[in-house]
Amino acid sequence: MSNLSHTWWAGKSAVVGFLAGLSCGLLVLGLGGRLVMSIIAFALRGQVEWDFGGTLQVVGLGVALGPPAGVAFSAVAGHLPGGWLSRGTVFGIACCAVLTSVYFLRPAGPVELRTAPVLGSLLFGALVITFGPVLAITVHGFRHLLTPLRPPHPAVGLAVALTTLACFVLAFYALLSR
Numbered sequence: 001m002s003n004l005s006h007t008w009w010a011g012k013s014a015v016v017g018f019l020a021g022l023s024c025g026l027l028v029l030g031l032g033g034r035l036v037m038s039i040i041a042f043a044l045r046g047q048v049e050w051d052f053g054g055t056l057q058v059v060g061l062g063v064a065l066g067p068p069a070g071v072a073f074s075a076v077a078g079h080l081p082g083g084w085l086s087r088g089t090v091f092g093i094a095c096c097a098v099l100t101s102v103y104f105l106r107p108a109g110p111v112e113l114r115t116a117p118v119l120g121s122l123l124f125g126a127l128v129i130t131f132g133p134v135l136a137i138t139v140h141g142f143r144h145l146l147t148p149l150r151p152p153h154p155a156v157g158l159a160v161a162l163t164t165l166a167c168f169v170l171a172f173y174a175l176l177s178r
Contacts, residue, residue: 013074013075013143014071014074014075014164016070016074016139016142016143017067017070017071017072017073017074017075017139018067018070018071018163018164019070019142020070020073020074020135020138020139020141020142021066021067021068021069021070021071021073021135022063022066022067022070023066023138024066024070024131024134024135024138025062025063025064025065025066025067025069025070025131026059026062026063026066027134028062028066028127028130028131028134028135029061029062029063029065029066029127029128029131030058030059030060030061030062030063030066031059031062032062032127032130032131033058033059033061033062033124033127034054034055034058034059036120036123036124036127037054037058038050039119039123040119040120040123043119061171064167064170064171065167065171066135067163067164067167068164068167068168068171069095069131069135070135070138070139071164073087073088073091073132073135073136073139074139076091077091077136077139084133084136084137084139084140085133085136085137087136088132088133088134088135088136088137089129089132089133089136090132091132091135091136092128092129092130092131092132092133092135093129093132094132095128095129095131095132096125096128096129099128100121100125
């Protein structure tokens with residue numbers, strides 16, 4: 001493979017990962033996270049109160065964490081064992097381990113996990129692990145969808161790299177500011 005075609009494939013892979021991560025982050029992590037929080041609230045209080053600000057925060061966190069995870073998965077997918085589902089499951093377990101160590105094990109973790117630690121950890125862990133296979137299937141589908149594209153302008157790769165970096169910074173700031 002020539003240097004230009006290798007760069008094109010890496011750029012295309014990053015774009016595919018970004019788009020797949022954005023869509024899966026919104027649907028699985030964002031809306032799924034809101035659903036998990038509602039289940040925990042119902043289990044604790046017997047009622048669910050929806051707050052627009054809380055919903056926006058959880059969905060925003062999913063949107064912020066999804067694209068970097070998608071780019072990371074696209075970068076390592078070829079090195080993971082098995083087919084797309086097993087690769088996604090391995091990636092989901094790795095993401096669960098990272099998020100658990102960074103986010104949930106802090107002393108001032110989310111209120112839901114302090115009041116119902118077992119239920120919250122199980123549900124959020126299952127959600128993050130589920131994110132992996134869904135992301136893998138989405139990346140696989142987007143790769144086939146974007147196959148006929150020609151190499152883009154180099155500025156597209158720079159824009160994707162800067163956007164991914166911004167998502168990492170925003171996600172890290174959101175995790176630390178809670």
